[in-house]
Amino acid sequence: MGEHVEADNAEAIITRIEHKSRKIESLLKQYKPVEALKTALEGSPPKTRDERCKSANWIVVHRALMAIKDVDLMFTSLDPEYYDILMKYLYRGLSTGDRPTCDQCLRIHEKLTHKAGLGCILRALSDTVNTV
Amino acid sequence: MITVLAEGTQSEISLKWRQLQLISLLSALLAMLGAPTTQVHIYKSVEENWERIHVLQKHDQIVAGIDWSKSSNRIVTVSHDRNSYVWNQEGSVWVPTLVILRLNRAALCVQWSPKGNKFAVGSGAKTVCICYYEQENNWWVSKLIRKKHDSSVTSVAWHPNNVLIATTSTDGKCRVFSTFIKGVDAGKPRKSGSGSSLDAKFGEQIVQLDLSFCWAFGVKWSPSGNSLAYVGHNSMIYFVDHIGPSPSAQSVVLRDLPLRDVMFVSEKLVIGVGYDCNPMVFAADGIGSWSFVRFLDEKKSASSSARYGSQLTEAFGKFYGSSKQGTSNDKSRGGVHDNCINCIVPFKTSSGSNKMTSFSTSGLDGKVVIWDLKNQEDLLEYM
Numbered sequence: 344m345g346e347h348v349e350a351d352n353a354e355a356i357i358t359r360i361e362h363k364s365r366k367i368e369s370l371l372k373q374y375k376p377v378e379a380l381k382t383a384l385e386g387s388p389p390k391t392r393d394e395r396c397k398s399a400n401w402i403v404v405h406r407a408l409m410a411i412k413d414v415d416l417m418f419t420s421l422d423p424e425y426y427d428i429l430m431k432y433l434y435r436g437l438s439t440g441d442r443p444t445c446d447q448c449l450r451i452h453e454k455l456t457h458k459a460g461l462g463c464i465l466r467a468l469s470d471t472v473n474t475v
Numbered sequence: 476m477i478t479v480l481a482e483g484t485q486s487e488i489s490l491k492w493r494q495l496q497l498i499s500l501l502s503a504l505l506a507m508l509g510a511p512t513t514q515v516h517i518y519k520s521v522e523e524n525w526e527r528i529h530v531l532q533k534h535d536q537i538v539a540g541i542d543w544s545k546s547s548n549r550i551v552t553v554s555h556d557r558n559s560y561v562w563n564q565e566g567s568v569w570v571p572t573l574v575i576l577r578l579n580r581a582a583l584c585v586q587w588s589p590k591g592n593k594f595a596v597g598s599g600a601k602t603v604c605i606c607y608y609e610q611e612n613n614w615w616v617s618k619l620i621r622k623k624h625d626s627s628v629t630s631v632a633w634h635p636n637n638v639l640i641a642t643t644s645t646d647g648k649c650r651v652f653s654t655f656i657k658g659v660d661a662g663k664p665r666k667s668g669s670g671s672s673l674d675a676k677f678g679e680q681i682v683q684l685d686l687s688f689c690w691a692f693g694v695k696w697s698p699s700g701n702s703l704a705y706v707g708h709n710s711m712i713y714f715v716d717h718i719g720p721s722p723s724a725q726s727v728v729l730r731d732l733p734l735r736d737v738m739f740v741s742e743k744l745v746i747g748v749g750y751d752c753n754p755m756v757f758a759a760d761g762i763g764s765w766s767f768v769r770f771l772d773e774k775k776s777a778s779s780s781a782r783y784g785s786q787l788t789e790a791f792g793k794f795y796g797s798s799k800q801g802t803s804n805d806k807s808r809g810g811v812h813d814n815c816i817n818c819i820v821p822f823k824t825s826s827g828s829n830k831m832t833s834f835s836t837s838g839l840d841g842k843v844v845i846w847d848l849k850n851q852e853d854l855l856e857y858m
Contacts, residue, residue, distance in 0.1 A: 427728075460730030462710030469689040469709040 353393040359386065360399045367407055376410040377420045383407040384425050384432070388475040397475060404432045404475075409447055414454050426459040430467040431475045515541060515552055517569075533560050533571045540584040544591035551594050553582035559596060559606065561615060574615040576604045584630050590637045592659055597628030603642055605654045605677070620652055620678045629692050630736075635700040639681065639718075643691035649684040649705045651718055653677065686713045686724055693736035693747075704745050706734040712747055712757065714765045725765050727757065735817040740831050740848065744857035746771065748816035748836050754846065758857045768854070771846065772810050814840035822846075830858055 363382060370379040383404040389396040411417050421429075433455065436448035456464065515538055517529035534554035541552045550562040550569065559574040559582060576582060580599035587594045596604040596617075603620040625646035632641045634651075638660055641651045653675035675681060687707035694705040702716040710729040715722050734749030743759040754771040816838040822845055823833045837843045848854065 462729040462731050462733075465708075465710040465733055466728070469707075472688040 353391060353396055356389050356391060356393070356396045357399055360389070360396070360403055364403050364406070367403060371407075371410050376407065376412065377417050379410060380404075380407040380417070380429075381421070381425060384428050387428050388431070388473055390473075401432065401435055401475065405436065405444065408432065408436065408451070409444070411447070411451065414451055417451075418454060418458055423459070426455060426463050427466050428475070430455060430459070430463050431470070434467055435475050513538060513554070515550075529569055531560075531562060531569055531571070534558070536581075539582060540596070542585050542587045542594065544587040544594075546589075547587075547591035549587070549591065551585050551587060553585040553596050555581035557582060557598075559585065559594075559604075559615075559617075561594075572615065574606055574617060576606070576617045577619060578602065578604065580627075583627060586631050586633055588633045588637045588654075589635055593637070593654065593656070595631040595633065595640050595654070597631045597642060599627040601626060601628070601644075603628055603631060603640070603652070605640075605656070607656055607659045618656065618677065620654075623650060623652070623678070623680055624648075629690065630694050630705075632694045632696055632703070634696050635698070639700075641694045641696065641703050641705075643694045643705050645690045647685075647687040647689050647691050647707070649686070649691055649694055649703075649713070649715070651681040651703075653679045653681060682718055682720075682722055684713070684715055684722065684724065686715075686726060687711065693734065695737050695739055695745075697739045697742050699742060701742070704737050704739065706737060706747060706749070708733050710734075712737065712745075712765075714745075714757075714759075716763070727765055727767060729755075729767065731755075735815065736819050738819045738821065738834060740834075740854075741858050744854060746819060746834070748819045748838075750815045752812045752814060752816060752838065752840075753810050754816065754819070754836060756854060758854070771851070811844050812836065812838045812840055812842055814838050 363386070367379045367382050370376075370382060383400075383406070387400055387404065389400050391397075429451075433448045433452050436444045437452075439445070513532065513534045513536060515531035516527050517531070518525040519528045520526075531550070531552065534552065534556050536554050536556040538552050538554050541550065543550050548564055551559060551574075552562070553559045553576070557576060557578045557580065559576050560571040561574055562569040562571050564570075576596055576598070578596075578598045578600045580601075582596050582598045582604075584597040585594055593605055593607045596606065598604065601622075601624040603624070604617045605620065606615050606617045608614075609616050624642070624644045625648075627645045628642050629645060630643045634640065638653055638655050639651055640654055641649060643649050655675065655677050684705075687709060690708040692706050692708070694703060696703045701718075702714060703718065704712065704714050706712045710731065710733045712727045712729065712734060714725045714727070717723050732750035734747040734755065736749070737745055737747045739745055745757040745765070747755045747757060749755075751770075756768040756771055757765055758768050759765050816836045818837045820835055821831050822835045824830060825832050832849055833845055833847045835843055835845045848858070
């Protein structure tokens with residue numbers, strides 16, 4: 344646990360995120376926003392303290408998050424294993440202060456809280472090690 | 476049957492209760508309640524009422540922990556004043572003996588060892604004190620386990636073998652230590668479920684469990700000592716088997732607010748209490764896989780589909796607009812406790828089979844509640 348990849352591995356992580364980004368774009372073109380979100384959340388948060396990697400990953404997750412139109416429909420195909428990590432990114436989204444991002448994050452936050460309970464929020468807020 | 480309870484206040488906002496229950500040969504039902512701040516009160520049950528029969532006043536600051544030893548009929552109290560007292564009953568009075576813990580921060584929790592010849596104190600000084608009685612000096616000696624914890628020790632629990640202790644800390648870790656003291660622990664204890672770790676010297680760390688990324692609380696051993704459970708402030712509960720070089724751990728994710736304390740009813744049944752104000756039941760299935768079963772106080776869960784379990788959920792209702800979650804103006808939230816429950820202890824065990832039949836909980840609402848397990852029919856298979 345807490346195996347943080349050294350700085351020279353940051354490049355490898357960035358490459359992986361770029362690959363993920365291309366896959367997401369193609370999924371979005373096929374009108375598969377939930378698949379895109381799942382892809383974005385996979386391997387998140389990057390196991391590093393490198394802020395560059397975290398930001399790059401957030402950009403990818405943000406892209407997929409904003410493409411979600413029907414939140415209820417999203418939850419019919421999003422497995423519970425993604426709930427905790429999604430909640431962390433919602434809080435990152437809310438911290439940006441960007442109006443459309445916050446609107447979207449709040450919409451999903453309400454539904455996610457309903458689904459995953461307050462425990463999910465607690466886990467997002469209390470984890471100071473695996474930050475997104 | 477005796478119940479021991481102590482209470483302290485840090486301010487008007489937070490009431491802190493500790494309680495402990497004991498079995499005595501006397502048929503009288505007693506309880507101890509500490510008044511706010513520095514006292515410990517002992518109550519006796521007279522039919523339906525509770526009568527205060529003793530006041531233990533010796534500490535200068537909040538009493539943070541209390542325990543009673545069944546085998547020696549002694550009470551131990553620890554306090555933020557960094558001292559501890561061992562109370563012996565002589566006739567109708569409890570006589571205190573000061574135990575110098577050699578701490579430079581508050582003592583936070585205490586527990587007697589199963590044999591009653593040692594007790595462990597967790598403290599804010601990142602240390603654990605193991606105290607034992609030295610006959611020749613007529614004095615309680617405190618031996619410290621230093622430089623093992625990175626933060627305050629929030630709870631201590633003795634293994635049934637009287638040697639191992641488990642601790643949880645606000646550094647998020649749960650650790651197991653040997654407390655073997657020559658002359659107190661006669662000979663080397665025999666090998667039990669915990670492997671050869673009993674040969675370890677005093678203060679030697681047997682295992683460090685690194686499961687939680689935030690504060691850990693409420694560690695307890697199962698009755699056999701083969702497994703232990705503790706909780707994290709991230710709404711998780713951890714069950715650990717095979718304590719030793721290669722422990723196997725299970726994490727159970729909670730839907731609701733974090734727990735503060737746990738209690739094993741049997742090897743397969745655990746009850747957790749915490750910020751949801753309602754005890755939660757966890758059970759292990761045939762292959763030893765743990766899962767959440769239900770809330771114990773069912774009436775409450777049934778009466779509120781949208782759940783107003785805590786102040787937080789209420790605030791949440793406001794956050795999303797009262798139209799969606801509704802508001803509850805009712806001060807009492809439908810459950811027995813209306814604030815965080817921070818302590819759970821066994822209350823009665825059936826005389827024949829040594830099975831627990833009831834337990835008690837206490838919370839920040841200043842209530843002590845006794846729960847009967849006999850009428851929880853769906854849980855009987857796990858007991």
